[in-house]
């Protein structure tokens with residue numbers, strides 16, 4: 001899977017965990033539907049930039065909020081974006097750019113998908129980000145000399161894996 005590296009300081013309204021979750025959720029949704037990063041094994045680099053990202057190509061009165069380089073698996077996003085919903089929109093938009101390009105219609109298709117996929121992406125990201133430290137504690141227990149660690153001759157199955165009966169509920173849309 002894909003490592004998400006965030007460089008630079010996040011705006012005060014968003015946590016680094018949320019940035020990683022939104023980018024990874026976008027890449028996950030794109031990959032689920034067959035649109036992949038160029039080099040998934042290299043991960044994705046997100047650079048939060050204090051500086052201007054230049055004039056927008058399609059709208060020269062406006063400045064870029066983000067800029068993506070699909071071949072490099074990286075994008076920049078401006079730290080000065082006014083609020084969290086706008087920052088989230090740019091994270092999703094630029095992450096979609098990393099997963100596919102549609103030639104002449106690129107910006108129209110990417111911005112349309114940003115709208116249409118946002119609900120699913122944010123829902124996945126919300127679960128990833130909100131339980132970050134609860135899961136991190138589980139992973140900490142896998143280290144040598146920690147609670148989950150067994151010596152080679154003591155290894156066995158933990159039947160607790162069967163106790164929670166939770167599963168998915170099909171492929172139909174869930175009413176909002």
Ligand SMILES: [Zn+2]
Nearest residue numbers: 093097107110
């Ligand atoms: Zn774009």
